[in-house]
Amino acid sequence: MNAEELRECMVGMGEPGWRGRQLAEALYRQRIVDVEGITTLPKALRQKLAKEGWQVGRPRIAQVFTSVDGTERYLVQGQTPDGLTVEAVWMPEGDGGEAGDGFEDGSKYAEAGPLRQTQGRLSAAPATRASLGRDRATICISSQMGCAVNCQFCLTAKLGLQRNLTAGEIAGQVVAVLDRHGVEVGKDRVNLVFMGMGEPFLNYDNFMAAVRLLVEEVGLSPQRMTVSTSGIVPGIERFAEEPPEVRPKLAISLNAPNDAIRSEVMPINRKWPIESVVDAVRAVRLRSRERITFEYVLLGGVTDQPEHAAELARLVRRTGLSAKVNLIAWNPGPGIAYTTPRSEAVETFRRTLAAEGVPVYLRRPRGRDIYAACGQLKRTVEG
Numbered sequence: 001m002n003a004e005e006l007r008e009c010m011v012g013m014g015e016p017g018w019r020g021r022q023l024a025e026a027l028y029r030q031r032i033v034d035v036e037g038i039t040t041l042p043k044a045l046r047q048k049l050a051k052e053g054w055q056v057g058r059p060r061i062a063q064v065f066t067s068v069d070g071t072e073r074y075l076v077q078g079q080t081p082d083g084l085t086v087e088a089v090w091m092p093e094g095d096g097g098e099a100g101d102g103f104e105d106g107s108k109y110a111e112a113g114p115l116r117q118t119q120g121r122l123s124a125a126p127a128t129r130a131s132l133g134r135d136r137a138t139i140c141i142s143s144q145m146g147c148a149v150n151c152q153f154c155l156t157a158k159l160g161l162q163r164n165l166t167a168g169e170i171a172g173q174v175v176a177v178l179d180r181h182g183v184e185v186g187k188d189r190v191n192l193v194f195m196g197m198g199e200p201f202l203n204y205d206n207f208m209a210a211v212r213l214l215v216e217e218v219g220l221s222p223q224r225m226t227v228s229t230s231g232i233v234p235g236i237e238r239f240a241e242e243p244p245e246v247r248p249k250l251a252i253s254l255n256a257p258n259d260a261i262r263s264e265v266m267p268i269n270r271k272w273p274i275e276s277v278v279d280a281v282r283a284v285r286l287r288s289r290e291r292i293t294f295e296y297v298l299l300g301g302v303t304d305q306p307e308h309a310a311e312l313a314r315l316v317r318r319t320g321l322s323a324k325v326n327l328i329a330w331n332p333g334p335g336i337a338y339t340t341p342r343s344e345a346v347e348t349f350r351r352t353l354a355a356e357g358v359p360v361y362l363r364r365p366r367g368r369d370i371y372a373a374c375g376q377l378k379r380t381v382e383g
């Protein structure tokens, strides 16, 4: 419930409307987890709320997997009878995904060094500047249980869509993670990415309701939030209408330099080809210094060749958008037939884009060993 809904709830119980504001303050700012603890309300009202069956709380972190790089992956369980879990990820130092997007936090990121091949696995060279503490932490959250989009490189796709998350379940993941790490909103600044399980723009109303809760009630900045879409054109069109005070930044999960390859890798492209996605993105009024991000997963031999980089550079320039490219070396997953690109191919790709004048950043793989990295979220319980 947002503050207005809480107000209506209070009025419905014969209380003054401003009690709703007190409740919102207690639930979202003070993050109190039980009715009895809301001491700004009179005891009699707390007892009445409890007697009428009102509950406050948040999703429970049911399981934690910790990576050697400090990343934590969570199975988060809601309070609904189906007991289904979704995944959220905490990256204490982010993954470089914010770099170069025009806001203050992005400028603080040092670009990660080139990927290195060690014992058959890719690992990123450390960032060249010292850790900037909490300013770099990033929380990645889910918007749906499973996903219907069927990107061929993604483990979540294997689940299919199980159901949409409610606004409370989406925002609740964030608050559960903030609590776990003792984050003080307003003092510690964390980044938020809607890039976990699901396609946020296929659960648009709940996704945006969650954003409004997080911005207006919890107090997080929309300029530190990024939503990634596989290119759901009607969703992008609605997003373009959102006021800048609550609109997160936008990332398009592009992953291919042309429609032919993209339709293979992301069948959704047959419905909304690249040009239609770009047209919809053009309607988004960017804030000053803001950039659109094109996410690009490099699949060994499929999308990582020098000619793909050159074609991608032409595509990005042709859009005329203030944009940057985030490269992600594909993270392996069981039952998916792609291969991780060679580190030299990643570096050549990056250099080619840079030489063509396209701002390009390499996202550092985080939590691969615990299936927490991009495209790996499938409620895998080993790891």
Ligand code: SF4
Pocket (backbone or CB within 6 Å): 147, 148, 149, 150, 151, 154, 155, 156, 157, 196, 197, 198, 199, 230, 375
């Ligand atoms: S990459 Fe995102 S949109 Fe595509 S299947 Fe995976 S979760 Fe869904």
